[in-house]
Amino acid sequence: MHSISMYICDMNANLYKGSLETIVLKLLSEQGEMYGYEITKMVSELSDGEIIIKEGSLYPLLHRMEAKGIINSETKPIGNRMRKYYHLTEKGRKETLSIMQEMEKYLGIMYHILHPKTT
Amino acid sequence: MNLTEKQIQHLFDFTRQHRVRYRDVQIELVDHLASAIEEKISSTNSISFERALKEVYKSFGIYGFTKIVQKKEKAMHMYWVKKIWTYFMEFFHWPKIMGTVSVMILLMMLLKYQLLPLKVLEITFIIFAFTAMVYMMYQNYLKDNQIRDFLYIKSFYAFATGAIFAFFYLPIYLFNRDFTLIEKFQHSDWYNILLAVIIPSIAIVFYLIIVRIPNELKKTFYQEHKDYLTLIG
Numbered sequence: 289m290h291s292i293s294m295y296i297c298d299m300n301a302n303l304y305k306g307s308l309e310t311i312v313l314k315l316l317s318e319q320g321e322m323y324g325y326e327i328t329k330m331v332s333e334l335s336d337g338e339i340i341i342k343e344g345s346l347y348p349l350l351h352r353m354e355a356k357g358i359i360n361s362e363t364k365p366i367g368n369r370m371r372k373y374y375h376l377t378e379k380g381r382k383e384t385l386s387i388m389q390e391m392e393k394y395l396g397i398m399y400h401i402l403h404p405k406t407t
Numbered sequence: 408m409n410l411t412e413k414q415i416q417h418l419f420d421f422t423r424q425h426r427v428r429y430r431d432v433q434i435e436l437v438d439h440l441a442s443a444i445e446e447k448i449s450s451t452n453s454i455s456f457e458r459a460l461k462e463v464y465k466s467f468g469i470y471g472f473t474k475i476v477q478k479k480e481k482a483m484h485m486y487w488v489k490k491i492w493t494y495f496m497e498f499f500h501w502p503k504i505m506g507t508v509s510v511m512i513l514l515m516m517l518l519k520y521q522l523l524p525l526k527v528l529e530i531t532f533i534i535f536a537f538t539a540m541v542y543m544m545y546q547n548y549l550k551d552n553q554i555r556d557f558l559y560i561k562s563f564y565a566f567a568t569g570a571i572f573a574f575f576y577l578p579i580y581l582f583n584r585d586f587t588l589i590e591k592f593q594h595s596d597w598y599n600i601l602l603a604v605i606i607p608s609i610a611i612v613f614y615l616i617i618v619r620i621p622n623e624l625k626k627t628f629y630q631e632h633k634d635y636l637t638l639i640g
Contacts, residue, residue: 325443343468356485369440
């Protein structure tokens with residue numbers, strides 16, 4: 289279990305716990321390949337600054353996902369340095385689909401609990 | 408704005424000074440630092456490179472790079488365990504399972520009808536395992552300097568050496584007649600079946616560790632990092 293180090297207001301920090309992998313999988317499924325810094329920037333932009341992923345969380349997660357075989361990496365030369373890009377594997381694509389379905393279901397259930405129909 | 412080569416080199420020195428000894432981990436962290444610094448310098452008029460580096464490094468938290476490196480080491484161990492297991496299971500799926508089962512049946516028959524003395528099998532196994540151990544230690548410690556500091560390579564040879572050490576001691580329990588459990592059923596078919604399954608399985612693992620994965624590493628790793636290896640000379 290990774291310790292939360294997404295820099296979020298304490299009040300809603302627990303809401304985002306455990307969603308980091310889902311966020312990364314979703315971004316990689318849409319963008320094709322991304323590098324670490326690009327992932328942190330995109331998450332911050334898409335969440336209007338609400339979610340800022342710390343490097344101490346992101347890189348261990350990426351390395352763990354790579355060890356699990358759901359993402360792969362490739363190092364390419366960029367100007368005067370090398371850059372490591374991550375992309376989904378076939379196994380990762382299937383897992384992303386499954387996780388997105390679970391997340392939709394979860395959000396649906398939570399919505400109904402938080403907005404019960406009054407008769 | 409893009410950082411100069413001197414500044415990039417400074418970042419490599421920075422990661423080394425902050426206990427990142429693996430080159431592949433340095434490559435990733437240097438790129439992250441460089442990207443963040445370039446953005447900071449572009450968006451803030453008067454900030455210097457050193458000041459920008461200080462601020463970017465702060466975002467790595469109080470542990471800096473240490474936890475990232477530790478967790479990467481752990482992840483790499485898991486990576487190799489999974490990889491070996493995946494490749495191992497190929498030998499128990501069609502079509503390789505035909506060959507695997509044939510070898511096991513052949514070995515079982517040789518043992519059952521005493522066409523292969525147990526002592527010969529034991530000595531052959533020990534010699535082979537010892538040779539494999541020495542070879543792996545050579546690969547681990549005397550390999551090409553350029554790639555030895557890559558965690559991807561180093562973690563494989565550390566894992567492989569450990570695995571060979573572990574399997575090396577297995578025959579002591581399998582073949583040792585003083586080991587009570589074996590003594591009770593060493594003349595039974597169950598013992599022959601046990602040997603016929605375990606010995607080829609260990610041979611498969613040795614093949615993966617000594618031949619297949621190192622060959623793959625030569626192809627994929629060198630190919631992917633040829634630009635970097637050319638860069639560092």
